[in-house]
Amino acid sequence: MLTGKTVVVGVCGGIAAYKAAALxxxxxxxxxxxxxxxxxxxxxFITPLTFQSLTRKPVAIDTFDEKDAAVISHIDLADRADLVVVAPATANMIGKMAHGLADDMLSTTLLATTAPVMVAPAMNVHMYTHPAVIDNMNKLRERGVRFVEPGTGQLACGYVGQGRLAEPEEIFDRIAAFFKADAPLQGKRVIVTAGGTVERIDPVRYITNDSSGKMGYALAEAAQALGASVTLISGPTALPVPAGVERITVISAEDMLQEVMARYDTMDFVFKAAAVADYRPAQQRPQKMKKTGETLTIDLVKNPDILQTLGKIKKHQFLVGFAAETEKVDEYALDKLIRKNCDLLVANNVSLEGAGFGTDTNIVRVFDRDGLVEALPVMSKREVAEYIVRLAASRKQAAAIPASTENVEAAGVGQVPGAKEHQEEHQGDASCTQR
Known part of the structure; x- marks a missing residue:
């Protein structure tokens, strides 16, 4: 599948360098x-001869070791590359990339290339979470650098935590996906709403919820990776903006409604993942409220229902709603889908371990008007997001042009490990059968 593609692999100094050989x-x-x-x-950590034997190509180390007088090595490699992958990427190399430093063969080539860059970090857990490293990675993401997140486990230094290089198979899959002609949303325009809204009581107090925005940001990243032009309308969050995505930051539910409505007519898909506050204070005090008694009563008024508003005026748009529940998930999800005129409704029980706010995983159940479409097992939010986006793309395409089962499968819908088995477990459950 990669025939004819030139992949430049940068290997930095760390014990994980041995995994680069397998990659x-x-x-x-x-x-x-x-x-x-x-x-x-x-x-x-590992000899150049190892890589030379595996690739049948000379290994570059020294910027000034020019073996071919006809070319300048680092420029030649920078120009040849269809993709540059740095694995493992140390904190030092990530810092060089972020600040445009070029003092060795790898950093010089990275500065010279116009090819896409993919980075797989590997370092001590405290280094990985250091503010300087986080800031450097965020800068690179804003420039379009792709990251393969490190795994969590036993590190060579003896610590246990996030920082170990992703497995070669995972990095390879990300590279293969990059080159695969797979863009079902090519030319489509998408809005994703994410995070919680903030409803001010006074200048120092507000009403909000526990939403981290991770699911919405994963949806935005997945939609962009599948070819869409994505506008991410987000409540306050510290999450980095996915590469290639336009983010609009809002505060309140009314702010979010205004930004969504300003763009809705031109959109093909809306993924309404934000956890919007249902109520806001009837009066926002201009100054800090002082303590005046043992109790305090605040009058609340209902916020506009963004999803219901979009459902009422929907024309060509494909609308995906989300529901965070703690009980009667199927019943409440189907009711919400019908009341708000959604095409799909994604529900989760936030009281389950691995499915709550702030986690990196989710356990969701996807519904349409006929009932349960799929019950996904615990998966990363990025994997859940890709499934949802692919499903929405195939459903909208099928509505426009009747598609065979084979075409839907070819689009990648339902290709989620463990999902089919999980659904089969519940086929006898009356709450999971189609209405």
């Missing part, structure tokens, strides 16, 4: 022209 082997077997650049520190 290069997989890329070569898949037909890629693999060119390896090692830092001098990387050569302390």
């Amino acid at each position: 290069c082997s997989k890329l070569s077997q898949a037909g890629a022209d693999v060119r390896v650049i090692m830092t001098r520190s990387a050569a302390q």
